[in-house]
Amino acid sequence: MLVLAELVGLIYQGLRAAEYQTPQTWQVANFWRLDAVSSKGMHMKSRLTLWVGITALTLSVSALAKPVLHTATIDQHGNVVAQSSSWIKSVSYSSQKDYFATYKVFFKEGQFKKSPGFCSVSSIDTSDHERLFYGHAKLGGAATTEEVNVLGLMVGKRGASGDSSMSFQLACSN
Structure with missing residues (x-):
């Protein structure tokens, strides 16, 4: 004053x-x-x-009126381990050997009135050295009001990548 x-x-x-x-x-x-x-x-x-x-x-x-940041930890099998608020309805997991793993994260109905303005994902899997060194998680396109796709990849690994499933943290803001 x-x-x-x-x-x-x-x-x-x-x-x-x-x-x-x-x-x-x-x-x-x-x-x-x-x-x-x-x-x-x-x-x-x-x-x-x-x-x-x-x-x-x-x-x-x-x-x-500030945006709210929702966070979640999802394990390599697609199970929700933790979330900041109850914002994830379910996760659909599929893996293609020697290629990539896909996680479709479905939001609860009405969670986002419009598509999230920001989403980010980060691999947190330290279950073995290969996942630690080569494991990457990335968004598979823009998030919608219903879902966001996350891809698990083993980037830079020599030879066949094997199973690309991995644990990750996801954050989305409205």
Whole structure:
């Protein structure tokens, strides 16, 4: 509050400079003077307090509308191990040997009114060195309001990749 009062004082001093002396700038300067009284009798400190209160209220209302980040941990067999809120309905898992594993993560009905604005996936499988070094999880396209596809891959491994199933963490925001 004190910083804001100092800022208003500096603005007032700047407006009083000779190069800015016009009737409009004097009106602005007089409006923000802390010791001035308006024509309706409202003291400037009250006006400034009202302005700060309205600003705080506006910021708090906009904070309520911030996106929510939903997270989940899914194991290599497609079982939901943990989730930040109950937002996943089910996971459909299939694996093609020596190629990739597919996880279709289905959201609960009405969870997202429109497609998630952000989704990210990360492999967390440390069950063996090959999964640790070569295991990658990536999104298989953009998420919809109903589902998101996750692919498990063994990238860079020499020879046949074998089973590409892996544990991963998924995060989506509305």
